[in-house]
Amino acid sequence: MTEGAPGSSARDRFALYDLFAAYGALIDAAEFDAWLALFAAACTYHIVPQENYERGLPAGLVYCDGRAVLEDRIRALREANKYNIHTDRHLIGLPRLIGEKGAAKLVEAPFAVYQTDQEGETRLFATGLYRDRIVVEAGGLKFRDKLVVLDTFAVPSLLATPL
């Protein structure tokens, strides 16, 4: 694998699948340092309600226009924020290669996130679509820009852990 745009050989496909598998598993395990390492050194992360996305409105629920904001949000999650006590389960569909832009591959993947509370009750928390730009950096695939378009934009209760 070379620096720049990821290729589309079978091996590169597996690398892409591994990236998405790790992405969901690391959030569900609350391993946020390892999760942050899946992003490029210069990266963005946005969660945008579908109703804003389709109207071209820029406001997001989570708006990290650089790694600094993303790291601040993770730190706040660990050290300041209080939220419903729960575990997450990400079910991420097969990533779909859409095209290339410069050194990045454009990739989409659908997801569902279920939340389970302390009494063992599970409910569907959200579905949506990842619309990502993925690059090769330091020998591996990284998210350069991750846009989470949220179908479930009437957010149940609150949104604390990343999607």
Added chain:
Amino acid sequence: MLNAAIWPTLDYSRVPYRLYHDPEAYQREQERIFRGPTWSFLGLEAEVPNPGDFRTTYVGDTPVIVNRDTDGAIHALVNRCAHRGAMVRREMSGNAGEHTCIYHQWCYGLDGKLNSIPFRRGIRGQGGLDPGFDMAAHGLRKLRVASVDGALFGTLVDDVEPLEDYLGAPVLAQLRRLFERPVTILGYNRQRIRANWKLYAENTRDNYHASLLHEFLVTFGLDRSTQVGGVKMDARHRHNITWAEAESDTAELAQEAYGAARVRSNYLSLKEPELVRFRRERADPLNIAITSVFPSAVFVQISNSLAVRQIRPRGVDEVEIFQTMLGYADDPPELTLHRLRQANLVGPAGLVSMEDGEAIEIAHRASKPDRDSTTVIELGGAGVISDRDYRVTDVPLRGFWSYYAELLGIEPAGAVR
């Protein structure tokens, strides 16, 4: 039975849990508050800038269409066909010359007038409506609409006091401050909280909780109870302005106060300080201005993030918070970016607001089984309801309940107002 005897005290310092759970109370709220002599926030003129633009919303449980007519006038119409009661306009927003019910295609103008009915004269002289059927009496019901510099309010009661009197001078001044220049919509966010809507209405009036529940505020020095600030209400105490002045305390004072209260205050530095940095935009030094308008609107400035929230009851056990994020039409791009970044602070994923969803859900859940027990509302003292120039207070909650009791017809004799 819902009556004046439910109140253990005359100053609303005790509120029985039943008021958050009683279906009878919910029905009476819909009838006497939302369909009663109050003004509900509908949306913004900026959302319907052109003739034919419409947007759907709610006044309590009542679905409403807000649209701009060809002559530029704004109308608000009950979104319910006069024929069979079906919702006429199903889309969230759009542009149209008329509103046609899909069920039997009864067609209404932007002013709500019933314009046409298919097969009104029947077919070949058979069927259809009686020739005496009065089209003029079967339009979409119109709300009275009033605007404060582009913030639209509506009411279903014809003889309610004018909006400006209803708001009162301090609240009106806050709205004029927020809408001093034309606004632009940056986006929407919504949250479904499994709690009664009044727990949220109280939450926005509760200054006491802010820096305790929302630890981010104190941890990152954005807003602290040691700042100069307080609460200001209208004469009837139904609305409230929670305000604070930027940089009006010192880190030492805050550390002393929060240290004594055993609240963590380690002043962690952010990697992106812009997330909380307040850029002063006006002559006044306010960096927190949260204006709650009875029954269900909240106008919010937190640092440089600006928003309007609509509290939409969804039955006794659920509420939707519908929030519109704002900027000004003449904001330079870097200020828009600053507001979008600071939108991280508010909404369902807000760094200083996500906790509210959890707090009112646990209050709703645990209060449900014991309807005759009560909350305690005594921060800043019991008794008289009045403005405070300090922040450790929840007096405006008692103002809310006082007007609530009056409208529901359950105000006890001798109660404070």
